[in-house]
Structures are given as C-alpha cells and as structure tokens.
Amino acid sequence: MTPTISAEEFSARRQRAKAEAKARGLDALLVCSRGGGTLDRYADVFYLTNFYTHFPFIPDFADNWSGRAHTFLVLPVDGDPQLVIDVPDDGRIRLDDGTVDYTDFVVEGAIEALRRAGLGKARVGLVGGDVLSFAMAGRLAEALPDMSLLAADDVVGELRAIKSPAEIALLRRASSLGSRMIEAMMEAARPGTSHGEVVAAGLDVLVPAGGVLYNSFMASGVGGDPSRFARNNFPTWGSDKKLEEGGWIRLGISGALNGYVFDLARAKAIGPVSKRQVEFLEAAKACVDATIAAVRPGATAGDLGAAGLGKQEAMGFPVTGVFSAMGHGVGLGWDAPWLARGVSREIVPNMVLSVERTISQDGYLGDFEETILVTENGPELLTDATQRYW
Numbered sequence: 001m002t003p004t005i006s007a008e009e010f011s012a013r014r015q016r017a018k019a020e021a022k023a024r025g026l027d028a029l030l031v032c033s034r035g036g037g038t039l040d041r042y043a044d045v046f047y048l049t050n051f052y053t054h055f056p057f058i059p060d061f062a063d064n065w066s067g068r069a070h071t072f073l074v075l076p077v078d079g080d081p082q083l084v085i086d087v088p089d090d091g092r093i094r095l096d097d098g099t100v101d102y103t104d105f106v107v108e109g110a111i112e113a114l115r116r117a118g119l120g121k122a123r124v125g126l127v128g129g130d131v132l133s134f135a136m137a138g139r140l141a142e143a144l145p146d147m148s149l150l151a152a153d154d155v156v157g158e159l160r161a162i163k164s165p166a167e168i169a170l171l172r173r174a175s176s177l178g179s180r181m182i183e184a185m186m187e188a189a190r191p192g193t194s195h196g197e198v199v200a201a202g203l204d205v206l207v208p209a210g211g212v213l214y215n216s217f218m219a220s221g222v223g224g225d226p227s228r229f230a231r232n233n234f235p236t237w238g239s240d241k242k243l244e245e246g247g248w249i250r251l252g253i254s255g256a257l258n259g260y261v262f263d264l265a266r267a268k269a270i271g272p273v274s275k276r277q278v279e280f281l282e283a284a285k286a287c288v289d290a291t292i293a294a295v296r297p298g299a300t301a302g303d304l305g306a307a308g309l310g311k312q313e314a315m316g317f318p319v320t321g322v323f324s325a326m327g328h329g330v331g332l333g334w335d336a337p338w339l340a341r342g343v344s345r346e347i348v349p350n351m352v353l354s355v356e357r358t359i360s361q362d363g364y365l366g367d368f369e370e371t372i373l374v375t376e377n378g379p380e381l382l383t384d385a386t387q388r389y390w
Contacts, residue, residue: 002173002258003166003169003170003173003258004166005050005094005164005166005167005170006094006166007094007096009164009166010048010049010050010094010095011094011096011097013047013048013159014048014075014081014097016159017029017048017075017155017156017159018075018076018077019077020155020158020159021075021077021125021152021155022077022078024125024152024155025123026077026123026124026125026150026152027076027077027078027119027122027123027124028074028075028076028077028079028114028117028119028122028124028125029073029074029075029077029124029125029126029127029152029155029156030072030073030074030075030110030114030124030125030126030127030149031044031045031048031072031073031075031127031128031156032044032045032070032071032072032073032126032127032128032129032131032132033045033046033070033071033128033131034053034057034069034070034071034131035052035053035054035055035069035071036053036054036055036056036057036069037054037056039212039214039255039256039261039333040333041128041130041131041333042259042332042333043160043259043331043332043333044127044128044156044160045071045072045073045083045128046259046332047156047159047160047332048073048075048081048156049073049081049083049093049094049095050092050093050094051071051083051085051089051092051093051095052259053069053070053071053085053086053087054087055068055069055086055087056068056069057069057070060107060135064104065086065104065105065106066104066105066106066107066108067086067105067106067107067109067110067136068086068104068106069086070086070106070107070131070136071083071084071085071086071106072084072106072109072110072113074110074113074114074117074119076117076118076119079117079118080097080098080099081095081097081098081099082098082099082100082101082113082116082117083095083098083099083100083101084101084103084106084109084110084113085100085101085102085103085106086102086103086104086106087102088102089102101113107136107139107140110140111139111140111143111144114144114147115144119144119147120144120146120147121146121147122147122148123148123150124147124148124149124150125150125151125152125155126149126150126151126152126153127152127153127155127156128153129149129151129153154336157335157336158336160329160331160332160335160336161329161331161335161336161337161351162348162350162351163331163350163351163352164350167260167331167352168350168352168373170257170258170259170260171260171261171262171330171331171352171371171373171382172373172382173257173258173260174211174255174256174257174258174260174261174262175262175264175371175382175383175384176382176384177205177206177209177211177255177257177262178211178253178254178255178262178263178264178383178385179262179264179383179384179385180205180385181202181203181205181206181211181253181255181262182202182251182253182264182265182266182385183385183386184201184202184204184205185198185199185201185202185251185253186251186266186268186386186389187201188200188201188202189243189249189251189268189270190243190270191242191243191244191245191270191271192242192243193242193243194237194239194240194241194242194243195218195220195230195232195236195237195238195239195241196237196238198218198237198249198251199216199218199237202216202253206255209257210257210258211255211256211257212255212256212257213253213255214253214254214255214256214261215236215252215253215254216236216237216251216252216253217236217250217251217252217253217265218231218232218236218237218239218249218250218251218252219231219249219250219365220239220241220243220244220247220248220249220250220270221247221248221363221364221365222244222246222247222248222363223247223248223274223276223277223362223363223364224362224363225363226360226362226363228363229363229365243270244270245270245271246269246270246271246272246274247269247270247271248267248268248269248270248277248280248364248365249267249268249270250265250266250267250358250365250366250367251265251266251267251367252264252265252356252358252367252369253265259332260331260332261330261331261332261333261334262371262383263330263354263356263369263371264354264369264370264371264383264385265356265358265367265368265369266367266368266369266385266386266387266389267280267281267284267365267366267367267368268281268389268390269281269389269390273390276364277364277366277390278390279364279366280359280360280361280364280365280366281366281368281388281390282366283312283315283317283359283366284357284358284359284366284367284368285366285368285387285388286311286315287308287309287311287312287326287357287359287368288308288326288355288356288357288368288369288370290307290308290310290311291304291305291307291308291311291326291327291339291355291357292355292370292372292379293307294307294308295347295353295372295374295378295379296378298346299346299347300343300344300345300346300347301337301338301339301340301343301344301345301346301347302340302341302342302343302344302345303347304326304327304339304347304353304355305325305326305338305339305340305341305342305343306341307326308326308327308339308355308357309324309326309341312357312359317359317361321358321360323356323358324340324341325338325339325340326339326340326355326356326357327339327353327354327355327356327369328353328354329351329352329353329354330352330353330354330371331352335352337351339353339355347374348374349374349375349376350373350374350375351373351374352371352372352373352374352382353371353372353374354369354370354371355369355370355371355372356368356369357369368387369383370382370383371383
C-alpha cells in the first residue's frame with residue numbers, strides 16, 4: 001500500500017506556518033508554486049495543500065488567461081486559506097478549512113483572494129517569490145499598492161526540513177525505487193551502449209512504478225585528457241559516444257514518487273577495472289562515508305560538510321568544482337540544510353539528507369551518493385542500491 005498523508009497533517013502544517021508568520025509580525029502568507037510537468041518549485045503549495053498543477057507554462061494572453069502553471073495559496077494568520085489553481089482538482093487537494101478557486105486567470109484570482117481576506121494594506125510574507133515572473137510581481141504591486149510583500153521562504157522551508165512519519169515512509173519508498181532504477185542503469189552500462197540506452201533501462205523501472213525522472217547527470221570517459229569525457233546538457237543522455245571497454249561511467253539520478261524525491265549516484269568501470277579507476281571510485285565513497293559517520297547528537301550541517309570535504313583534501317584531492325557542499329536535505333525537492341562548511345544548523349532526528357561527492361582528476365571520475373534518515377540512534381540508509389561494482 002502506498003503511504004498517504006492525512007488531511008489532518010496538512011491542516012497542522014498550515015497551522016504551524018500561520019503561527020510562525022504571526023510570530024514574525026506578518027498578517028498572512030502568500031505561497032506561490034509552479035508545476036507544468038517539472039519538479040522545479042512545486043513543493044511549497046504541495047506541502048500545504050497536496051496540489052500540483054500539470055499545466056505547462058505559457059505566456060499570458062490578455063483577456064484569455066494569466067499565470068498558467070502557477071498556483072497561489074493565500075494563508076491569513078487569523079482567517080481561512082484560499083487556494084487559486086489553474087487546473088481542476090483531481091480529488092487530492094487537502095483543504096477542508098478553506099476554499100478552492102479554479103480559474104483561467106490565476107494572477108487576478110490571487111489578487112481577489114488577497115482582497116477578500118482584507119489584506120490590501122497588510123504585511124504579507126511571500127513564499128516562493130522566485131517563482132513569480134517580473135510581470136506577475138508588477139501586477140500584484142499595481143493592484144495592491146498598499147500591501148507590503150516581505151520575503152518569507154524560510155517559514156515553510158523550516159517546516160519542510162523535519163519530516164513526519166508519513167513523509168519518511170514516502171521517502172523510504174522513493175529511495176527504494178531510485179535504488180532499483182540506478183541498478184538497472186548500471187547493469188545496462190556495457191561496452192557499445194549509449195547513454196540514452198542506459199537511461200532507457202532505468203525508465204523501464206521508474207515509469208511503470210509511477211515515478212517521474214527529475215534529472216540524470218551522466219558522464220563517461222577513458223581517462224587522460226578530460227576533453228574526452230562523453231556528456232551532454234540537453235538532454236543529459238544525448239551524447240552520441242558509445243561506452244568503451246576500459247572506460248568509466250558515472251550516474252547521478254533524481255526523481256520523485258508521489259511527490260517525494262529520491263537522489264543517489266554511482267560510478268563504475270566499463271569492463272575490467274584499473275587500479276587508477278578504483279582510486280577515484282573509492283575516494284568518492286570515502287567522502288560520503290566520512291560525512292555520514294559524522295552524524296551524531298549536537299552535530300551541525302557544517303560539521304558534516306567539514307568531515308566529508310576534509311576527507312577529500314586528506315586524500316589529496318582539492319575541493320574544486322561547481323558544488324562545494326557534501327549534500328542537502330531532501331523531501332519535496334532540495335530542503336534545508338546544506339551540508340557545507342560553516343553552516344550552523346543543527347542536525348536533528350527526522351531530517352532526511354542526501355550525501356554526495358564527485359571526485360575527478362586527469363580524465364577520471366568517481367561519484368557516490370546516498371540518502372539517509374537521521375534517527376535518535378544515528379544515520380539510517382534509505383537508499384539500498386549496490387554500492388561497489390569493482
């Protein structure tokens with residue numbers, strides 16, 4: 001049976017968000033999310049109402065529609081919530097204490113909801129401001145010139161960082177599916193196979209289970225000159241180079257099941273593994289293992305980041321590249337905290353963390369990532385994919 005989150009839990013989330021907003025001197029929250037078939041920026045409204053819009057983003061067309069692919073939740077601290085949506089409810093919305101407005105004119109609907117709630121001159125915390133287009137933000141300001149919009153992403157972000165038992169059950173299920181997916185991809189990664197064929201093997205596992213692919217970071221090579229890496233940005237599996245005997249491949253995949261995200265990575269040799277390849281494969285895993293081992297009562301996100309990055313430096317690999325953290329929270333997307341040096345956020349039970357590291361040098365690459373649940377007794381692995389292919 002698929003784990004479910006009760007209507008009562010959604011209501012309790014909204015009450016906690018309202019209480020925090022009130023404590024900050026805010027009169028309401030305006031929560032904005034975007035769907036459109038992607039996994040970018042849907043999480044805040046989904047977390048509070050269980051609603052996702054599948055309609056793709058299209059430019060506004062005057063007198064016909066506005067704000068397609070967007071959703072607004074107006075959440076007064078002393079009033080009833082109002083949800084403005086652009087597609088019909090499929091029966092999953094959990095908003096027994098509020099109202100739902102289905103409309104083609106989402107921006108106008110949000111403005112009217114704010115007016116109905118008496119927020120024309122209020123202090124309103126904006127959650128998801130980066131989802132608003134310049135034009136949408138301008139229309140809100142023009143229609144409600146005396147309303148103050150203040151950044152408040154962390155109001156919901158802090159709630160999302162600590163998972164409920166129902167969320168943990170959903171994340172456990174998602175991580176299991178992701179593990180089976182990456183194992184199928186690693187099995188398919190053989191000499192003469194393309195990146196696209198590797199992804200297709202994973203999708204054969206993911207799609208029948210009801211999962212959605214978020215991304216598949218892929219690269220392969222044979223060592224030596226890094227320019228010989230086989231990789232592609234759009235789509236990530238679009239490289240026309242075939243895997244070669246004696247080479248390597250790395251896979252970093254993420255996706256969602258019932259809205260909750262899995263995130264993991266593996267790498268291996270193509271054919272017999274060389275001593276040089278093992279050095280990189282083991283180094284990436286060692287950094288992740290060191291980070292997970294640092295999970296203990298009183299530890300901070302900075303402690304975890306320092307443990308993993310310190311291990312990398314101790315093995316002689318400089319910390320360079322596009323990602324200087326050892327991971328992040330995971331739930332309905334990437335959650336707090338980020339596991340980076342200097343972050344003071346305490347690691348507490350019921351956080352779910354994805355711990356990751358990529359090590360590359362001289363045309364070789366190792367990649368490893370696990371997802372863990374923080375418990376009273378320490379870390380528990382949620383991902384259970386094969387760890388070593390060498």
